[in-house]
Amino acid sequence: MSSAATDMRHYRLGKPLVVAIDGPSGSGKSSVSRETARRLHAAYLDTGAMYRAVTWHCLDTGVDLQEAASVEKASREVDLKISTDPDHELVSVDGTDVTLAIREPSISSAVSAVATTLGARAELIRRQQQIIADSGRRIVAEGRDITTVVAPDAEARILLTASEEARLRRRGIQLGGTQGDAQLQEQVLTRDAKDSTVVNFHEAADGVFTVDSSDLDFEETVEAVLAAVRSAAH
Numbered sequence: 001m002s003s004a005a006t007d008m009r010h011y012r013l014g015k016p017l018v019v020a021i022d023g024p025s026g027s028g029k030s031s032v033s034r035e036t037a038r039r040l041h042a043a044y045l046d047t048g049a050m051y052r053a054v055t056w057h058c059l060d061t062g063v064d065l066q067e068a069a070s071v072e073k074a075s076r077e078v079d080l081k082i083s084t085d086p087d088h089e090l091v092s093v094d095g096t097d098v099t100l101a102i103r104e105p106s107i108s109s110a111v112s113a114v115a116t117t118l119g120a121r122a123e124l125i126r127r128q129q130q131i132i133a134d135s136g137r138r139i140v141a142e143g144r145d146i147t148t149v150v151a152p153d154a155e156a157r158i159l160l161t162a163s164e165e166a167r168l169r170r171r172g173i174q175l176g177g178t179q180g181d182a183q184l185q186e187q188v189l190t191r192d193a194k195d196s197t198v199v200n201f202h203e204a205a206d207g208v209f210t211v212d213s214s215d216l217d218f219e220e221t222v223e224a225v226l227a228a229v230r231s232a233a234h
């Protein structure tokens with residue numbers, strides 16, 4: 001085990017440690033945050049999965065994604081459950097397991113409509129803050145507005161970035177080469193452009209530490225995030 005990981009293993013259990021991680025699509029937020037949570041013996045919250053789950057619910061029940069009031073109402077009424085165990089991925093909507101379904105390209109293409117509906121955002125932010133409180137404030141939470149809106153008081157706040165080229169390449173590999181260049185651009189860059197109209201995840205806010213993973217492999221990125229947590233939270 002590396003020195004940074006070893007140090008963090010000894011980070012005092014029981015002490016509040018909220019780690020907030022934001023960044024653009026494909027930068028590695030979910031995978032790196034999940035592994036960071038494991039090493040910190042912390043919970044893990046994938047807030048993007050919550051936006052995806054509401055999108056799945058709207059499409060499943062015929063809610064018009066262009067109707068802001070309907071989307072907001074759906075976000076308030078849906079029974080949405082999400083696992084915060086980094087070793088157990090589970091998202092359910094009204095009792096249906098949607099863990100895999102919310103990762104489909106059709107959801108990636110539609111999710112910005114929910115993410116840019118301000119009433120739905122307010123509801124999901126409220127739920128995310130409740131989940132963080134319920135974790136006993138020992139959690140790694142990732143998304144687009146965690147460092148700025150959901151948990152601006154986090155012990156460690158990190159912007160995880162990577163070049164467009166790296167993000168498109170990683171997403172292409174992740175989807176098993178099933179998507180062409182235009183589809184990948186739509187799912188990564190076009191989606192980021194839409195989402196950026198309501199939240200800034202390209203620049204670090206004051207006090208937020210930037211980790212650029214463009215030239216780092218996965219393990220090096222986790223190490224860099226742990227080092228940032230250690231320096232911010234000790």
Ligand SMILES: Nc1ncnc2c1ncn2[C@@H]1O[C@H](COP(=O)(O)OP(=O)(O)OP(=O)(O)O)[C@@H](O)[C@H]1O
Pocket residue numbers: 023024025026027028029030031032048170171173174213216217218219221
């Ligand atoms: N530093 C890295 N080097 C190489 N591959 C990486 C690195 N970090 C993450 N990956 C891989 O890149 C892919 C995309 O990562 P991930 O899904 O975590 O990104 P994300 O930022 O959560 O994306 P999105 O916001 O679109 O869900 C995954 O297959 C992941 O294993």
Ligand SMILES: Nc1ccn([C@H]2C[C@H](O)[C@@H](COP(=O)(O)O)O2)c(=O)n1
Pocket residue numbers: 025047048049051052111112115142143144145146191195199
């Ligand atoms: N805190 C968050 C988390 C996610 N979103 C939006 C932006 C994405 O298009 C969508 C899905 O997120 P992903 O699974 O790709 O990380 O949800 C947001 O606006 N705020």
